[in-house]
Amino acid sequence: MSETRILTPTGMLGYGYPHADFRATVEAGVDAIVVDSGSTDPGPSMLGLGDTLVTEESYARDLRPMLRAVHEFGVPLLIGSAGGAGTNAQVDGMVELIDRLAAEEGVVLRVAAVYADVPADVVHDRLHLVQPNPRGEVPTAADVDACTAIVAQMGAEPFAAILAGPDPVDVIVAGRAYDPAPYAAFLERRGVDAGVAWHVGKILECGGACAEPKGGGVLATVRADSFDLTPMSPGQACTPLSVAAHTLYEKSRPDLLPGPAGMLDLRDCTYTALDDRTVRVAGSRHEPAERATVKLEGAAVVGHRCVFIGGVRDPLLIGQLDEFLTRVEAHAGELHPELAAGDATVTFHVYGRDAVMGEREPNRDTPHEVGILGEIVAPTPALAKAICASVRIGVLHLSYPGQKATAGNLALPLNPLDNPIGPACVFALFHVIDAEGLDLFPVVHRKVGA
Amino acid sequence: MTTLAELATVVRSKNAGPYEITFDVLFDDPAVYARVRDSGVLTVARLAELYRAPESDIRICTFFEPALAFKFTILRRGFQGGPGERDTFGAAQHAPLLDIPIPD
Numbered sequence: 192m193s194e195t196r197i198l199t200p201t202g203m204l205g206y207g208y209p210h211a212d213f214r215a216t217v218e219a220g221v222d223a224i225v226v227d228s229g230s231t232d233p234g235p236s237m238l239g240l241g242d243t244l245v246t247e248e249s250y251a252r253d254l255r256p257m258l259r260a261v262h263e264f265g266v267p268l269l270i271g272s273a274g275g276a277g278t279n280a281q282v283d284g285m286v287e288l289i290d291r292l293a294a295e296e297g298v299v300l301r302v303a304a305v306y307a308d309v310p311a312d313v314v315h316d317r318l319h320l321v322q323p324n325p326r327g328e329v330p331t332a333a334d335v336d337a338c339t340a341i342v343a344q345m346g347a348e349p350f351a352a353i354l355a356g357p358d359p360v361d362v363i364v365a366g367r368a369y370d371p372a373p374y375a376a377f378l379e380r381r382g383v384d385a386g387v388a389w390h391v392g393k394i395l396e397c398g399g400a401c402a403e404p405k406g407g408g409v410l411a412t413v414r415a416d417s418f419d420l421t422p423m424s425p426g427q428a429c430t431p432l433s434v435a436a437h438t439l440y441e442k443s444r445p446d447l448l449p450g451p452a453g454m455l456d457l458r459d460c461t462y463t464a465l466d467d468r469t470v471r472v473a474g475s476r477h478e479p480a481e482r483a484t485v486k487l488e489g490a491a492v493v494g495h496r497c498v499f500i501g502g503v504r505d506p507l508l509i510g511q512l513d514e515f516l517t518r519v520e521a522h523a524g525e526l527h528p529e530l531a532a533g534d535a536t537v538t539f540h541v542y543g544r545d546a547v548m549g550e551r552e553p554n555r556d557t558p559h560e561v562g563i564l565g566e567i568v569a570p571t572p573a574l575a576k577a578i579c580a581s582v583r584i585g586v587l588h589l590s591y592p593g594q595k596a597t598a599g600n601l602a603l604p605l606n607p608l609d610n611p612i613g614p615a616c617v618f619a620l621f622h623v624i625d626a627e628g629l630d631l632f633p634v635v636h637r638k639v640g641a
Numbered sequence: 642m643t644t645l646a647e648l649a650t651v652v653r654s655k656n657a658g659p660y661e662i663t664f665d666v667l668f669d670d671p672a673v674y675a676r677v678r679d680s681g682v683l684t685v686a687r688l689a690e691l692y693r694a695p696e697s698d699i700r701i702c703t704f705f706e707p708a709l710a711f712k713f714t715i716l717r718r719g720f721q722g723g724p725g726e727r728d729t730f731g732a733a734q735h736a737p738l739l740d741i742p743i744p745d
Binding site for chain 1: 642651655656657658659661663664667669674676691692693694700701703705707708709710712714716720721722723724726727728729730733734736737
């Protein structure tokens with residue numbers, strides 16, 4: 192039976208990987224290199240502000256060995272969610288970088304760029320078809336208008352259409368994509384069962400996260416009804432437990448994983464060790480969805496942030512910190528009506544007490560020292576800085592019952608004391624929408640390099 | 642009496658998208674996994690109490706034999722990465738699980 196070998200050298204383009212192990216694996220024969228470049232985990236700023244996940248130099252370092260493999264061995268490279276958020280601008284940035292790197296190598300590469308930006312009017316037209324998020328919330332028209340960028344997660348179809356199309360392609364640079372989608376497209380085209388194809392993608396998109404120790408890359412050797420996973424680097428192993436455990440990672444539940452094409456059902460999977468570092472997975476099933484859906488991601492700028500940080504060591508103040516901080520905020524609200532009106536916000540992150548878990552912190556012991564990160568968000572950078580200064584001065588100098596230290600309350604390590612850190616974003620859209628009849632994800636073919 | 646930290650090989654939390662944080666407790670010994678599962682300690686009610694959350698915020702609470710794992714998923718408050726965020730990746734919310742006592 193014919194087998195397909197897919198290599199993912201790293202769970203995230205730009206995070207680095209062992210180049211010698213990559214080269215050795217490619218020389219032993221692979222049919223495709225697939226790498227994910229995006230995530231919403233770092234928060235909404237990449238989408239809202241257009242920042243990339245890592246610097247261009249980090250992308251270049253990771254891409255060079257892959258592009259050499261593409262050119263030397265004729266192996267296609269599939270990149271999903273280019274640049275971090277997978278916006279059109281980030282796709283273009285990645286294509287430009289590949290152009291530069293190919294020119295440096297003196298080679299010509301055929302690149303297909305797939306775009307994932309969604310015009311706001313497309314979302315407005317279907318707003319009544321949006322599914323609630325896990326908290327039961329649906330976006331309003333105002334939420335859509337507030338977004339500085341909206342992308343849709345493409346499924347396997349755009350990749351499949353390019354792979355089956357008349358134009359030969361060396362590299363696919365895709366905008367926002369469901370992470371497993373490029374794997375599923377490549378494998379289903381080779382006759383692999385949909386359950387196996389999506390399951391391979393689900394595991395490989397995280398690279399060596401399914402290995403012990405985790406990290407680096409993984410090779411999947413895939414046949415119609417099962418697949419084998421082998422870490423790219425000799426010092427690592429895939430075990431039945433490490434692979435099974437990875438299906439839990441970052442997912443709400445371990446056994447039923449919804450995706451754009453349907454439901455991946457892992458309830459009957461088997462994980463068998465073939466040797467001390469290779470695991471065979473079988474029994475994955477995929478139930479196709481009845482209607483096409485697509486997940487939308489939209490980020491909005493909701494204000495501008497300014498922060499200060501300081502420490503409190505006085506037990507007399509730590510013992511009444513919440514009442515004190517409430518008074519500080521009220522005092523700042525008298526100076527800045529925007530704060531009192533709720534157009535600006537103050538959040539105190541009290542490190543050493545409950546900064547990490549907030550109201551969910553079960554340990555309510557009184558610490559001997561706390562750090563306070565004051566986070567102010569306001570409609571303009573100037574107002575954020577003004578409120579930040581007022582709040583910081585309040586924490587520093589307001590009095591409290593029983594106060595002994597009348598010269599100041601807060602140890603401030605930084606100068607300047609108040610530090611603007613730019614626009615604050617939120618995911619105003621992160622919802623599944625009915626996609627029947629929608630024509631998203633345009634493709635542009637071009638030759639780059641030499 | 643033993644704590645969960647002494648019995649599990651992995652105790653972790655992580656975002657499952659921007660609205661949920663999911664918790665994984667992994668074991669490397671089927672007998673230990675079965676002991677924790679059969680102790681009946683890891684319930685929706687217990688976890689809701691520990692995380693000071695309404696039980697309705699706990700969306701999944703299940704043992705998963707193929708991975709010798711326990712998993713539960715809890716709703717996030719606020720906007721991930723937005724104003725007032727406490728843990729952008731959701732990766733530091735696991736600590737209260739470590740001290741849960743498991744009967745012998």
